[in-house]
Amino acid sequence: MSKTSRFALAIHGGAGVKPDRDYSEVEAHLTKLIAHGETMMSEGASAVATVETMVIELEQSGLYVAGRGAAPSKSGRYELDAAIMDGDGPRAGAVASVSRTRSPIRAARTVMDTSPYIMFVGEGADAFCAAQGLPEVEDAESWYRLPVGVSAKETQMNELSHGTVGAVALDSQGRLAAATSTGGLFGKEAGRVGDTPLIGVGTFASRTVAVSCTGLGEYFMLAGVARDIEARMTYSGRPLADAAQASLDAVARLGGDGGLIAIAASGEIVMPFNSPGMKRACVREGESPKVSVL
């Protein structure tokens, strides 16, 4: 395939930050990670491989409320959600409420690549991933850790988790992809699932746009955010920035907050949020990476 686009990549580590906390470790991590992603894409990695790698590294760092940084639900069980979508196809995979599988985003990718389905949940999802040979958490106490800027007490409060992670990419062959992974809301009831693993809500990619959301999932579900952005672009011809802002405004009107990262087929990147800050970084071919928290 010949080169048709300048690549573009954006990553996030969740909406909502506490302005009085020190996020220098997070900023350093995002800076390193976006540089890694830039290298991958400049060497010709596909959008879907890049977003998966970015989210695996965000999960494994334990700095965010996803993967190793997830907090348990009220039942004491860790219940994690993730989704990935390759806009070139399209193809998608998702898991919800996995407790044993170490990397929820690898689980989602495995569902996409090896099953005829799009989503697995709970015990069945863990069993499917184990059968596919994905690594499991052997000792939850030593595997999970509190993410940066989060106290143990906060993980029991029902609020925005401040740390869902995600990535969106446009590769040099014009393909778009999105991936999102979360431990869900702090203090959630057992079995609660938010927007993250829902294709078209927290995660979506097509040939027009790739979107990864973070925020109060219930409101993102009511507004159907990710697919709504694509619909505004496709049906009304609106530019990405307008479409993303309109969709986020719909979330705000319903009473929710959060943010999203998105890339259009043109290479335009947007990272709007209406929460106090959003950990984020982006890069476009030939430009310097940008990293911000507030």
Ligand code: ASP
């Ligand atoms: N959207 C996630 C959820 O509702 C939480 C977050 O992004 O902080 O599960």
